[in-house]
Amino acid sequence: xxxxxxxxxxxxxxxxxxxxxxxxxxxxxxxxxxxxxxxxxxxxxxxxxxxxxxxxxxxxxxxxxxxxxxxxxxxxxxxxxxxxxxxxxxxxxxxxxxxxxxxxxxxxxxxxxxxxxxxxxxxxxxxxxxxxxxxxxxxxxxxxxxxxxxxxxxxxxxxxxxxxxxxxxxxxxxxxxxxxxxxxxxxxxxxxxxxxxxxxxxxxxxxxxxxxxxxxxxxxxxxxxxxxxxxxxxxxxxxxxxxxxxxxxxxxxxxxxxxxxxxxxxxxxxxxxxxxxxxxxxxxxxxxxxxxxxxxxxxxxxxxxxxxxxxxxxxxxxxx
Numbered sequence: 001x002x003x004x005x006x007x008x009x010x011x012x013x014x015x016x017x018x019x020x021x022x023x024x025x026x027x028x029x030x031x032x033x034x035x036x037x038x039x040x041x042x043x044x045x046x047x048x049x050x051x052x053x054x055x056x057x058x059x060x061x062x063x064x065x066x067x068x069x070x071x072x073x074x075x076x077x078x079x080x081x082x083x084x085x086x087x088x089x090x091x092x093x094x095x096x097x098x099x100x101x102x103x104x105x106x107x108x109x110x111x112x113x114x115x116x117x118x119x120x121x122x123x124x125x126x127x128x129x130x131x132x133x134x135x136x137x138x139x140x141x142x143x144x145x146x147x148x149x150x151x152x153x154x155x156x157x158x159x160x161x162x163x164x165x166x167x168x169x170x171x172x173x174x175x176x177x178x179x180x181x182x183x184x185x186x187x188x189x190x191x192x193x194x195x196x197x198x199x200x201x202x203x204x205x206x207x208x209x210x211x212x213x214x215x216x217x218x219x220x221x222x223x224x225x226x227x228x229x230x231x232x233x234x235x236x237x238x239x240x241x242x243x244x245x246x247x248x249x250x251x252x253x254x255x256x257x258x259x260x261x262x263x264x265x266x267x268x269x270x271x272x273x274x275x276x277x278x279x280x281x282x283x284x285x286x287x288x289x290x291x292x293x294x295x296x297x298x299x300x301x302x303x304x305x306x307x308x309x310x311x312x313x314x315x316x317x318x319x320x
Contacts, residue, residue: 013269014149014262018157019223021261023048023232025160026215027239028246028253029167030208036171036248037204038184038197040309042098043083044212045236046105051076051209051216053109056123056227057116065130065221069156072220073213079105080209081202088201091311102236110229123227130155130222156218161254163211168250180204184305187312197312212236234288241291247302263290 027044034041054075059068079101086097110120117123133155140151150161171177182190183200191197215235220227238260245259246252267286 010269011145011148013265014145015152016265016268017258017262018149018153019261020264021257022157022160023215023218023223023235024239024242024260025164025254025257026156026211026218027236028242028257029160029163029250030211030215031239031243032167032171032246032248032250032253033180033204033211034208035243035308036184036305037180037201038187038305038307038310038312039084039087039201039205040094040098041083041205041208042095042237042240043080043101043105044208044239045232045234046102047076047079047083047209047212048216048219048232048236049105049109049230050079051213052220052231053112053123053216053227055213055217056126056220057112059126059129059221060124063127065126065128065132068126068221069130069214069217072217073210076213076216077206077209080205080212084202084205088198088205088312091313094309106230109227113227113229121229126221126225129225130217131225154222156214156222159214163214164250164254171250176203181305184307187307187310191312191314198314201312215239238287238291244302244304248304260287260290263287 027048030044030047031041051072053072055068055072057068058071058075059065062068062071083097083101086092086101087094113120113123131154134153136152141147143151169177171181179190179195179200180203182195183197183204187197190200216232219231219235224231239253239257242253242256242260245256246254264287267284
């Protein structure tokens with residue numbers, strides 16, 4: 001039994017945990033920004049998928065994964081702009097609009113696969129990926145277990161950790177961050193002070209698109225070298241659970257994302273070592289079961305923003 005545990009809990013397991021948590025971390029940060037501004041965003045699955053497609057396509061055209069990453073971010077931000085227009089300007093129900101955006105994203109990426117690559121399924125392989133730029137930070141990467149996990153990683157993994165720190169500071173210490181919090185708690189008070197709730201919510205949704213674009217780029221041009229239809233595989237919804245479990249705080253969602261990454265890495269390693277004689281489909285279900293358990297256990301302890309999901313209208317604006 002001890003030998004099996006030693007085989008299972010290796011430095012490679014924790015390195016994989018952080019890597020697999022990266023797309024969930026980016027998407028969970030997107031959820032933090034959006035929902036703190038009062039916008040319920042279940043469209044992140046679709047926005048990530050659009051970002052993954054454009055990252056792979058632009059990277060393939062340019063032959064450069066860095067340009068591909070920028071393409072993925074631009075594509076996801078434009079797609080998010082459509083969502084912002086629907087919920088902020090047109091006052092659509094946030095959940096309904098998000099569901100429509102997810103369906104639209106699956107349809108658009110499938111159509112674009114035929115237009116850009118001439119086939120469905122999986123795109124052309126990229127000549128280079130961001131995995132090629134993996135580097136270790138001297139000295140720190142030598143720390144047992146923690147070193148390989150945090151300081152011997154690929155560019156987007158480092159960027160996700162930096163993003164957690166920066167976003168925590170922005171939300172707590174800057175005028176823009178405080179305005180985001182106010183838009184989600186007391187939007188009318190914010191409007192009374194002369195700050196446009198519409199502009200703040202638009203900005204928050206666009207920033208969430210940026211993070212979802214990075215999450216999508218990770219999937220298609222860092223964790224792999226091509227785009228596959230539906231490759232987000234529910235990570236956008238897992239990120240929503242991480243946001244709830246992390247109490248709408250960047251640090252909290254990072255810890256929650258690491259938990260989901262750990263479960264994912266654990267099932268992959270247990271499956272590869274053959275420690276449990278279970279069908280592969282059972283192993284694949286582990287992260288989703290963990291999501292249900294985490295949300296069920298922590299949802300009562302988390303308090304969402306007071307105006308989350310509520311429509312906001314300027315006084316005198318028509319409701320028709």
